[in-house]
Amino acid sequence: MTETVVHEAHDASVNYLNADYGVRSWLFTKDHKRIGLLYLASITVFFALGGLAALMIRLDLLTPAGDLVRDDTYNKLFTMHGVVMIFLFLIPSIPAVIGNFVLPLMIGARDLAFPRLNLASWYIFNIGALFAAWALLAGGIDTGWTFYTPYSTMSSNSNVLSGAFGAFITGFASILTGVNFIATIHRMRAPGLTWNRLPLFVWAMYATSIIFILGTPVIAITLLLMMIERAFHIGLFDPALGGDPILFQHLFWFYSHPAVYIMILPSMGVISEIITCFSRNRIFGYSFIAASSIAIALIGFLVWGHHMFVSGQSANASLIFSLLSFFVAIPSAIKVFNWTATLYRGSVRLQAPMVYALGFIGLFTIGGLTGLFLSTLATDVHLHDTYFVVAHFHYIMVGGALMGYLGAIHFWWPKMTGRLYNETLAKIAAIIVFVGFNLTFFPQFVLGFLGMPRRYHVYPDEFQVLNVFSTAGASILGIGYLLPVLYLIWSMRYGPKAEANHWGAVGLEWQTSSPPPTENFDHTPVVTSEPYDYREPVEVKKVA
Amino acid sequence: MHDAASGVVPYHAHQFDDAEQQYQTSTLGMWLFLGQEVLFFGAVFATYFYYFFLYPDAFEAASNHLSLTLGAFNTVVLIGSSLTMVFAVHAAQHGTKRAQMAWLVATMILGIVFLCVKAYEYTHKFHEGLVPGELFTYHGPDAPQHQLFLCLYFAMTGLHALHMIIGIGILAALVLLANRDWFNAGYYSPVEMTGLYWHFVDLVWIFLFPLLYLIGRH
Ligand code: HEM
Numbered sequence: 077m078t079e080t081v082v083h084e085a086h087d088a089s090v091n092y093l094n095a096d097y098g099v100r101s102w103l104f105t106k107d108h109k110r111i112g113l114l115y116l117a118s119i120t121v122f123f124a125l126g127g128l129a130a131l132m133i134r135l136d137l138l139t140p141a142g143d144l145v146r147d148d149t150y151n152k153l154f155t156m157h158g159v160v161m162i163f164l165f166l167i168p169s170i171p172a173v174i175g176n177f178v179l180p181l182m183i184g185a186r187d188l189a190f191p192r193l194n195l196a197s198w199y200i201f202n203i204g205a206l207f208a209a210w211a212l213l214a215g216g217i218d219t220g221w222t223f224y225t226p227y228s229t230m231s232s233n234s235n236v237l238s239g240a241f242g243a244f245i246t247g248f249a250s251i252l253t254g255v256n257f258i259a260t261i262h263r264m265r266a267p268g269l270t271w272n273r274l275p276l277f278v279w280a281m282y283a284t285s286i287i288f289i290l291g292t293p294v295i296a297i298t299l300l301l302m303m304i305e306r307a308f309h310i311g312l313f314d315p316a317l318g319g320d321p322i323l324f325q326h327l328f329w330f331y332s333h334p335a336v337y338i339m340i341l342p343s344m345g346v347i348s349e350i351i352t353c354f355s356r357n358r359i360f361g362y363s364f365i366a367a368s369s370i371a372i373a374l375i376g377f378l379v380w381g382h383h384m385f386v387s388g389q390s391a392n393a394s395l396i397f398s399l400l401s402f403f404v405a406i407p408s409a410i411k412v413f414n415w416t417a418t419l420y421r422g423s424v425r426l427q428a429p430m431v432y433a434l435g436f437i438g439l440f441t442i443g444g445l446t447g448l449f450l451s452t453l454a455t456d457v458h459l460h461d462t463y464f465v466v467a468h469f470h471y472i473m474v475g476g477a478l479m480g481y482l483g484a485i486h487f488w489w490p491k492m493t494g495r496l497y498n499e500t501l502a503k504i505a506a507i508i509v510f511v512g513f514n515l516t517f518f519p520q521f522v523l524g525f526l527g528m529p530r531r532y533h534v535y536p537d538e539f540q541v542l543n544v545f546s547t548a549g550a551s552i553l554g555i556g557y558l559l560p561v562l563y564l565i566w567s568m569r570y571g572p573k574a575e576a577n578h579w580g581a582v583g584l585e586w587q588t589s590s591p592p593p594t595e596n597f598d599h600t601p602v603v604t605s606e607p608y609d610y611r612e613p614v615e616v617k618k619v620a
Numbered sequence: 621m622h623d624a625a626s627g628v629v630p631y632h633a634h635q636f637d638d639a640e641q642q643y644q645t646s647t648l649g650m651w652l653f654l655g656q657e658v659l660f661f662g663a664v665f666a667t668y669f670y671y672f673f674l675y676p677d678a679f680e681a682a683s684n685h686l687s688l689t690l691g692a693f694n695t696v697v698l699i700g701s702s703l704t705m706v707f708a709v710h711a712a713q714h715g716t717k718r719a720q721m722a723w724l725v726a727t728m729i730l731g732i733v734f735l736c737v738k739a740y741e742y743t744h745k746f747h748e749g750l751v752p753g754e755l756f757t758y759h760g761p762d763a764p765q766h767q768l769f770l771c772l773y774f775a776m777t778g779l780h781a782l783h784m785i786i787g788i789g790i791l792a793a794l795v796l797l798a799n800r801d802w803f804n805a806g807y808y809s810p811v812e813m814t815g816l817y818w819h820f821v822d823l824v825w826i827f828l829f830p831l832l833y834l835i836g837r838h
């Protein structure tokens with residue numbers, strides 16, 4: 077392991093993709109860029125699996141009688157959908173794919189701090205994912221992604237143990253990623269890259285990593301205790317045996333509320349990058365956006381009880397959780413206002429990543445505001461466990477987090493692959509996603525308000541019209557997701573070659589070739605200016 | 621300044637500019653990992669406290685199922701192992717290979733003694749019918765609460781023991797590496813990081829001991 081690496085990096089035709097060939101060179105790689113792509117492959121498979129379950133759910137809900145599947149199959153479908161989408165897709169999505177790939181590039185580092193841990197996290201993730209996927213496919217789980225006790229421990233006859241064990245294991249992949257990111261951000265920044273010059277995506281990754289480190293171990297223990305109760309029939313949470321099921325919910329939501337910020341914070345970081353680049357404007361209120369990420373990560377740990385307003389927690393606790401939930405909306409709102417202000421007087425270019433970013437702002441706003449309806453004690457008694465909640469979190473997780481992920485993929489695709497996709501198709505796909513999404517989920521707000529409960533597949537006839545709208549929207553949405561898969565894969569082979577700085581962006585990641593060499597930079601870059609310095613007209617010309 | 625900057629570092633990883641940065645980064649990484657561990661054990665501790673406040677009398681009574689002598693003995697053993705670990709790190713910093721290996725082995729032995737005592741305690745519980753679940757035969761007052769206490773006892777000490785086993789495995793690897801002259805006065809961070817981990821695991825026990833063994837004795 078001695079040095080004298082020949083500096084092939086000077087040869088522009090050698091990059092991280094063609095530096096080495098063969099399956100082994102991928103499975104044993106320690107290059108953060110390749111590991112990002114490995115994660116991309118894994119989670120794309122799980123996204124398809126979760127999407128398939130969603131398709132079945134929506135088809136079943138076409139008719140009030142739920143003609144497609146039996147009751148217990150329906151329970152297994154929505155559990156599969158939730159577990160796969162949350163634990164196997166959305167949590168790793170932006171951090172493990174995009175963060176892995178661009179974070180070291182953005183701070184001018186040669187790699188993450190602990191490349192071997194990084195590779196280990198991918199393996200751990202896949203091992204856990206295989207347990208979970210096996211449990212979900214071979215027989216299924218019928219508890220919902222929330223694994224509430226005592227149903228999950230004493231009553232359910234499904235594969236709860238191996239499913240929970242899978243989720244338990246994937247948690248360690250998250251923890252390793254979090255440790256790696258924070259250590260990297262602290263210690264490996266290029267000269268001149270001070271904290272107030274850090275790209276906002278890096279701040280978002282930092283905030284997300286805090287939650288990874290402080291939240292994930294708690295869900296690990298929670299699932300472990302739940303598994304012990306199930307395996308040995310001990311009353312850890314079962315009231316019949318002296319346990320308290322409310323404690324399970326406290327522990328579960330102590331992680332799972334912050335986990336929703338694991339899903340949205342990274343997207344918020346992406347949006348800051350895209351909005352500035354495509355409005356050729358400096359970010360409005362840099363320090364507010366950076367600080368609000370950290371604030372969200374921290375306050376997010378104090379609001380979990382808003383999921384338990386009707387579970388029997390004390391009324392005083394509910395009161396405080398309600399108040400704190402209003403507080404947590406403030407930093408999110410700050411971000412929305414700042415992005416909007418950044419657009420003001422910018423020269424906005426509506427390219428594909430920007431279409432996703434603008435979609436994000438609108439949909440996230442609706443999702444966040446409806447969160448406030450739910451945080452209000454009195455209204456939540458009516459709305460809890462109805463489709464209103466389903467619509468709320470899909471507006472945030474799909475309309476927000478997933479749009480951000482797709483925006484990120486489109487924004488950094490030229491960097492990741494060195495190829496360009498078809499811009500027109502990409503824009504059309506983004507619009508299809510936006511339209512399909514709203515058609516799917518807006519009716520669910522109304523359904524929930526009218527009283528349709530979630531997790532039932534039989535409903536009164538008068539709800540059918542709105543359900544048909546929703547299913548129609550889901551089909552459009554499905555097409556919107558399929559399209560990018562096709563043209564992106566196509567572009568890897570046939571797309572035109574991308575320049576180093578395709579969008580004329582100012583981030584460090586655009587200063588190295590596309591795709592970057594294994595060592596990322598020929599020379600460690602030195603940072604001399606603030607981030608998002610989009611004032612120079614030269615930059616604009618480059619793209620025009 | 622510390623020694624890492626002075627010596628030659630044969631294991632300098634490519635992503636770092638120099639040994640100093642590498643050392644600083646791995647130290648930070650270890651502390652972050654320990655932060656994660658705090659929350660990991662924190663969640664079981666929270667569960668424990670929740671039920672302790674719900675059933676204080678039953679928990680105090682159930683605490684008497686445990687052997688104070690064995691618990692206290694193990695506490696002393698673990699504190700001793702922390703001490704030998706400190707000596708091992710110290711020896712590593714000074715590049716004295718023999719002393720370093722000797723102290724690492726001593727730490728391992730103490731760790732193994734701890735685990736043997738623990739295993740003895742576990743089997744004893746088994747014979748007394750105090751293992752929660754089907755094997756639980758205690759029928760005194762508050763039996764479900766006693767079972768809850770013992771369940772937490774097994775979960776907490778089991779997780780702790782798992783950490784010990786992993787730690788002993790790492791110590792064994794360090795001994796082998798030290799034998800191959802892997803470490804010197806300029807490069808010893810794996811020993812130091814293992815030390816941090818080991819102390820942390822000991823610290824967890826310092827909390828477990830009173831909560832499990834002592835609450836019932838006045
Ligand atoms: C703007 C701040 C937010 C507030 C005030 C808020 C509020 C709430 C409340 C009160 C509930 C419970 C409703 C009920 O069960 O009766 C809820 C549910 C939920 N929220 Fe939010 N939310 C916010 C942001 C988010 C974000 C950012 C995400 C995800 C990225 C999210 C995802 C969810 C999910 C998944 C559920 C349902 C969990 C379940 O029961 O399965 N929320 N939200």
Ligand SMILES: [Cu+2]
Pocket residue numbers: 332333336379380382383
């Ligand atoms: Cu929440």
